[in-house]
Amino acid sequence: MMSALQVLAIGFGLAGYYALVAVGFALIFATLRIFHIAHGTVFLMAGYVFFFLYRVGGLDVVSSGVLSVIVAALTGLAIDKAVYLPVMRRGGGLFSVFIASLGVALIFEAVFLVFTKGIVTVARTTALGIVSVGPVAFRLLDIFILGVVIVVYGLLYLWLHCTRRGLEVRGLTDNRALAAVVGMNVDQTRNVIFLLASALAGIAGVLTAYDTGLAPDTGSRTLFIAVVAVILGGVQNILLGSIVGSVSLGILTAYAGFFFPEWVTFSVFAMMIILILIRPRGLFG
């Protein structure tokens, strides 16, 4: 019998994945107003590249991981350059970009479907290490993921608050037009945002591929929860909003998955609706 505390530990593990995907999505949405559905594609891309390098290619874990994250970052940037920017340049509004993003996600998902035939692929071959503290067993991987999240959020905080580029990014969240007037290079900052956000989704993708494995719809499902997390937290405060939303949803989905496994997505959505009714602009909006 699993204790309530054990489920909580699982929840924090899940929260780590959500937090990595959510913060990148929030970064792009808060600064560029692009509703980047294909962020889930970037996540998948990293996972599958990792699987390919590590399991098929026989590369060691670390090099495979790093290479996959780089591929993810470039994929995100390429999607912006090849699709979003041209759509906007041809006079398309943000909703057109959103639809195009959906199209990109569909294309990639279809490609992955063809190659995997929809079967779940798990990259790791060995059981995961576990440490027990009293009655609660922690998976070492979850602890590692939480460590990664803490480092990533810490670095992001420093970057946003202490570097010139970070300041420009925060300027974008406040006022795009103003940022352009002040003379910052919006195009270059845009590239940095896409690279960075995609790399973070890539880390989550690699870890998921290693841990529970990927199916072609894992990307869109993870993204959906991450987006709900961002909405829960509110986009005004990128870091705080993402992390609080992700932790809430991690715990929620862990408990729901344990007690009512048939109702996990339902509970995520119900929570979003309830919160929207109470606080239309998110917890920190």
Added chain:
Amino acid sequence: MDHIFFLGTLMCVWVMVCLAANFVIGYTGMMAMGQAVYLGVGAYASATLNIYLGVNYFAAMALAAVVTGAVAVLTLLPLLRLSGFYFALATLGLNFVFFDLFHNLGPRVEGSEGLYGLELPAALGSPHAQIVTGLLITIACVLAANRLVGGAFGRALRATRDRPDALIALGKNPVHYQIVIWGVSGALTGLAGALYAATLFYIDPTLFTLNASILVLVYVGVGGLASNAGSVLGAVLLIAFTESFRYLGLPSVLAGPIQQGLYGALLVGLMLFRRQGLVGNHDFQE
């Protein structure tokens, strides 16, 4: 020949769904990404009424439309506080919610995932009867749709889409029009769902997922926003196109993904080269 009739009736179903989706997306500017939900509610409602309560199927279809309209309005009310992307995402999320609902609570025949055993009247009992009935219903729907959007009501919808704040200043309430058209759209989709169930003889939750909603979005986007002709054209052309695809003899494992990839590419291509679709009067806003 029966297969052609079957396809024709399916086209009728999707034409109705696209008309309904275009009312809200194209004419009123509400980003509806959960049309499959209402298709499912209509299908489940009519099938349940028919199988378990013995209601005549035509009466069940009418009731299904009413029920779905009501469900649509009920699901819309909490979402009205959202705007733009958040609204779109919430309607998209409805697909997941209703999948859980259909899957966990939907009635099912013992030993299967879904529902079958409809008692159909003669006018719906065979493929060639179905295509005639289906066409008649669809033509009536197209005529009604033209009347709906052609006059003062349609003008108010488009004004709601263009500038709700200005409409308020003219003494009209945009939220009123949003709720009314959402209900109408839901009811029409529910009716289509009832016809869908009769056409397939069997329904289960996997028919009414996000994929089906995206299909609607692609049909409407290709046909053209804010145009009834666009709704008809998009559904008919794309269904014919994907069906002809089937004759290429691709293995069935590939057919699904290839169709999905193509639709994805169509969406990207539309946004790049022809945002208003084939005969649309509007494009995706903001």
Added chain:
Amino acid sequence: MTSKSDGLRLENLAMHFGGVHVFEDVSMRIPPGQVTACIGPNGAGKTTLINIICGVLAAPKGRVFLDGEPLDSTPPHQMVQRGVGRTFQDVRIFPSLTAIENVLIAIPDQQGERLRHLFRPGRSVGAEERRNRDKANALLATVAMDDVADRPAGELPFGQQKLVSLLRAVATGARILLLDESAAGVEIELIPRITALVRRLVAEESRGVLLVEHNIDVVREIADHVVVLQGGGVIASGPCDSVLNDERVIKEYLGRIYNA
């Protein structure tokens, strides 16, 4: 004091955004059958005043009456039914509707806008639509715009968009019209059409007009009364000629315009 034809009365309105005071104490009357102009520098709160009257903004202090009845608790979308219509400084036209549709949409109580009338047998809805089209066309003709009636309003030049938005407010039938900068940004040759239209609304239909305007020539030409808003309150108010020639007004406000 209060009567059926009192018009619009603002009493001791105050407004602030956060800690910034827009105005402290503004009272004025917009009687029917007259043009009341409201002038003053940018930021004096002229548009804010319109937003308060229409219920878009809530004033922390003060009240608004129409013909003696309080207007405060009326939701914005029912203002027109109460008798108050407005235009916007930034036009806010329906860009994808044609010019005539922009006017048509403003006509109140159309049966064709209601679902239950739409599918009733008989041709009453069609006949109503034709009547309304004639009405809207006639309105467009008064500003010589009937030739562009079927063009999407978003494609019209800015001045014509302003005219359409003015006609839109007129078509609501509201007895009191709040016109926010109707002449600003309008091509010079269109301005006489605006002034003639406003004069006619006042003289023939005895509507009350609040004219928020920067163009002093327009004010001089059509205003009966002028209220000068500045520094958080009304600094002058009275008949057009005396206010525009008032030394303090010239010094504080008009002088700056003329010297600029």
